[in-house]
Amino acid sequence: MAIDRTFQAVAEIVTDAVVSADSRGSIIYVNKGGERLFGWDAQQLAGRPVTVLLPERFHDSARRGLLRYITIEPAEAFGNVLELIALHKDGHEFPIELSLARWDDGAGRYFTAIVRDVTERKRRDEELRAINAQLEVTNQELETFSYSVSHDLRAPIRAIDGFSAILEQDYAEKLDSRGRDCLNRVRAAAQRMYTLIDALLTLSRVTREEMRRDVIDLSALARSVATELQRTHPDRKVDFVIAPGIIGVGDGSLVRVALENLIGNSWKFTGRLAKARIEFGAVDRNGSTVYYVRDNGAGFDMAYVDKLFGAFQRLHTAEEFPGTGIGLPTVQRIVRRHGGTVWAEAEINEGATFWFTLAPPVTSETAPLQYAMRGPQ
Secondary structure, X not given: OOOOHHHHHHHHOOOOEEEEEEOOOEEEEEOHHHHHHHOOOHHHHOOOEHHHHOOHHHHHHHHHHHHHHOOOOHHHHOOEXXXXXXXXXXXXXXXXXXXXXXXXXXXEEEEEEEXXXXXXXXXXXXXXXXXXXXXXXXXXXXXXXXXXXXXXXXXXXXXXXXXXXXXXXXXXXXXOHHHHHHHHHHHHHHHHHHHHHHHHHHHHHHHHOOOOOEEEEHHHHHHHHHHHHHHHOOOOOEEEEEOOOXXXXXXHHHHHHHHHHHHHHHHHHXXXXXXXXXXXXXXXXXXXXXXXXXXXXXXXXXXXXXHOOOOOOOOOOOOOOOOOOOHHHHXXXXXXXXXXOEEEXXXXXXXXXXXXXXXXOOOOOOHHHHHHHHOOO
C-alpha cells in the first residue's frame, strides 16, 4: 500500500523511529529516525519481516504477539507500550520502548510502532539502583554501629552513675562543698548521658524495626498519651482538645512513639503557663489527611525551623526546657518511613503547630469501613 503523504511528512521530522508493517508483519515504512536507530536504509527493510529488528531468540514470541495484536478489539489495541530488546544491523543489542497503534483501510489491517532507544535511561536507572543499594547498606551499617555503640555505652555510664551515688551516700561528709558540687555535676552528666543513649537507641529502633500497616485510631492514641502525661504529672492542669474519630494507616507502635514525642513536646513547652492548651486533630488538604499537634506554649523563631529535625539540635537551652534533641528527629524518621512528611509553624510565645502526613491517605469515605472491619489498634 502507499503511505499517506501527511503521515510520512510528520514521521520524517520525528526523532524517534517510526516503523509500519502489514498484518503479515512485513515492513512497509521506516522513517529517518528508524534508519538512524537500527542502522538500515528504509529500502533495505521494505518487505522484510519486523522480526529482523529483534534478536532471533525473540522472533517466535514477536510473531505470536503480532498475531494477537491484529485480532484483538480496537480499544485494547490502542496505546500499548512495550519494553523490548532490539537488534542493530551491526549485531549489537539495545533496549527500546515502543508504542503501538493499529489502523485499517480498505486494503487491510496495519500497525505502526514508535520506537525509542532507552539505553541511557536504563543506564541511569541502574546507576540509581546501585547508589540506592549502597546507601541502604551504608545506612544499615550506620544504624547497626549507632545501636552497638549506644548499647555498649550503657554499662560504663551506669557504672559511673552507680559509683558516684555510692560516693554521694557514703562519703559526702568527707568532701568539702566544692567536692560535693563536683560529684553532683558528675552524677548529673552521667544521667544526661544515659538519657541521650536511651534516646539514640529509640531512634535506632525506629529505623531498624519491621513496619506493619494497620488501620489505627489516632484519636485513641493521642488520648492515651495525654492520660499518661496527666497521670505522671498530676500537679499540672492542661486542657487537652482531641478531635474524635481520626483514623490513619500505619504502624501503630511507631505512630504512638511519634505522638508521644509531639504531644510530650507540647506538654513540656507549655509548662510555664497557667492555662495550657494542647490540641490534636486533622484537616483535609488537596484530598490528603494532614494531622496536627498544636499548643499555646513557648513557640520558637521560624528563622531556625530548619534546625528542628536535626539530631541534638535544640532551639531552647536545657535550663529553659530540658530535652535530648532526639525527639523530633525520631518523629521525622517515623513519618518518612510511612511515606509522609512533617513540618512546623510557630511564633515566639504564641505556641507551635506540628503537621504531619501518613501514606496512603485515608479518606472519610473509606476510613470508617476499614476501621469497622479491623477495629482499633
